[in-house]
Amino acid sequence: VDLSTSIAGVHLPNLLFNASGVCCQTTDDLKQMQDSASGSLITKSATCAQREGNPSPRYVPLPTGSINSMGLPNEGYQYYLDYAKSYDYSSPKPLFISLSGLSLAENKTMCEAFVAAKLPCVLEINFSCPNVPGKPQLGYDMEAMEAALNTLAPILRQPFGIKLPPYFDIAHFDAAAAIFNKFDDLAYVTCINSVGNGLAIDFETETALIKPKDGFGGLGGFMVLNTALANVNAFHRRLPTKKVIGVGGVTSGKEVFLHVLAGASAVQIGTTLKEEGPAVFARILKELEEIMEKKGYTSLEDFRGKVKTL
Numbered sequence: 269v270d271l272s273t274s275i276a277g278v279h280l281p282n283l284l285f286n287a288s289g290v291c292c293q294t295t296d297d298l299k300q301m302q303d304s305a306s307g308s309l310i311t312k313s314a315t316c317a318q319r320e321g322n323p324s325p326r327y328v329p330l331p332t333g334s335i336n337s338m339g340l341p342n343e344g345y346q347y348y349l350d351y352a353k354s355y356d357y358s359s360p361k362p363l364f365i366s367l368s369g370l371s372l373a374e375n376k377t378m379c380e381a382f383v384a385a386k387l388p389c390v391l392e393i394n395f396s397c398p399n400v401p402g403k404p405q406l407g408y409d410m411e412a413m414e415a416a417l418n419t420l421a422p423i424l425r426q427p428f429g430i431k432l433p434p435y436f437d438i439a440h441f442d443a444a445a446a447i448f449n450k451f452d453d454l455a456y457v458t459c460i461n462s463v464g465n466g467l468a469i470d471f472e473t474e475t476a477l478i479k480p481k482d483g484f485g486g487l488g489g490f491m492v493l494n495t496a497l498a499n500v501n502a503f504h505r506r507l508p509t510k511k512v513i514g515v516g517g518v519t520s521g522k523e524v525f526l527h528v529l530a531g532a533s534a535v536q537i538g539t540t541l542k543e544e545g546p547a548v549f550a551r552i553l554k555e556l557e558e559i560m561e562k563k564g565y566t567s568l569e570d571f572r573g574k575v576k577t578l
C-alpha cells in the first residue's frame with residue numbers, strides 16, 4: 269500500500285509525523301524524529317528569544333489523554349534557523365518549522381529571517397498556543413488572524429501553513445474558512461491544537477495536576493479525537509484548494525484511518541508519541557497498512573475525505 273502524501277510542495281514518504289511540541293525542542297529530539305519511521309518532522313514552536321516556559325509539573329498524562337501548560341519553552345528561533353540551514357534536504361523526510369511569535373512583530377521578524385535564508389523547509393505559523401499567560405489565542409480572534417495573514421503572507425510568498433485551535437461552532441468554521449480562502453499561498457491548515465484550558469484534578473489529593481495557571485492547560489490525546497475529526501472535516505469541506513493536516517486523538521492505525529477519511533492529507537501524533545516514544549510511528553504505520561489491506565484500499569486517495577453521511 270502507498271502511504272505517501274504531499275503538502276505545501278513537499279513530498280512525505282508516509283503521512284505520519286510528530287505534533288509540534290513533542291519530541292522536537294532540541295537537535296537531540298529532532299535526531300530521534302529523523303531516525304524514526306515518521307514521514308516528516310516539525311520543530312517546537314519558536315519565539316524570538318529562548319524561553320524556559322512555565323514551572324513544572326506542566327505536562328501530565330491522563331487515563332484518556334493528556335493535559336499540558338508548557339508555556340512555549342523553546343531554544344529561540346535562531347536555533348531552529350541554524351537547524352534548518354544544516355538539515356540534509358536530500359533526506360526523504362521534508363522539514364517543517366513551527367513559528368509562534370508572542371506578537372505579530374515577532375512573527376514578522378522570524379518569517380523574514382527564514383525567507384531570507386531561502387531554505388526548502390515548510391513554515392507553519394502557530395495561531396493557537398493556549399498556555400502563555402496573558403496571551404489570548406490568535407485563532408479565536410478572526411480580525412487579528414486576518415490581519416496577521418495580511419502581514420505575513422506577503423513576506424512568506426511561498427506555500428505555508430497555520431496551526432489552528434479547535435473550533436466548536438459552525439459559524440466559526442465558516443468565518444475562519446472565509447478568511448483562509450483569501451490567501452493563495454496558505455497551502456494547508458493543521459487541525460487541531462490542544463483543547464484549551466481544561467482542568468485535571470486529582471481525586472485523592474483534591475489538587476490540580478499541573479502547576480501553571482491554577483491547573484488550567486491544553487487537553488490532548490484520545491479524549492479530543494472527535495473534536496479533531498470534526499475540525500479536519502469542516503476545513504476539508506470549506507477549503508477546496510488547500511490541504512488539512514490532522515492531529516488529535518491518534519493512538520493507533522484506526523484513528524489515522526479516521527483522520528484521512530475525514531479529509532487529512534497527513535496526520536500528526538502528540539500525546540501517544542510523548543508516552544510511547546518514536547517507535548510509535550512504525551507500530552501505527554503497520555496498523556494502518558493492515559486496515560487498508562483489509563478494506564481493499566491501496567492508497568490514501570482511495571478514501572481521503574470520503575466519510576459518508578446518513
Ligand SMILES: C=Cc1c(C(=O)O)[nH]c(=O)[nH]c1=O
Pocket residue numbers: 289313336337338339340341368394396397398399400461462486
Ligand atoms: C506553542 C505552544 C503550545 C503549547 C505550550 O508550549 O504550552 N502547548 C500546546 O498544547 N500547544 C501549543 O501550541
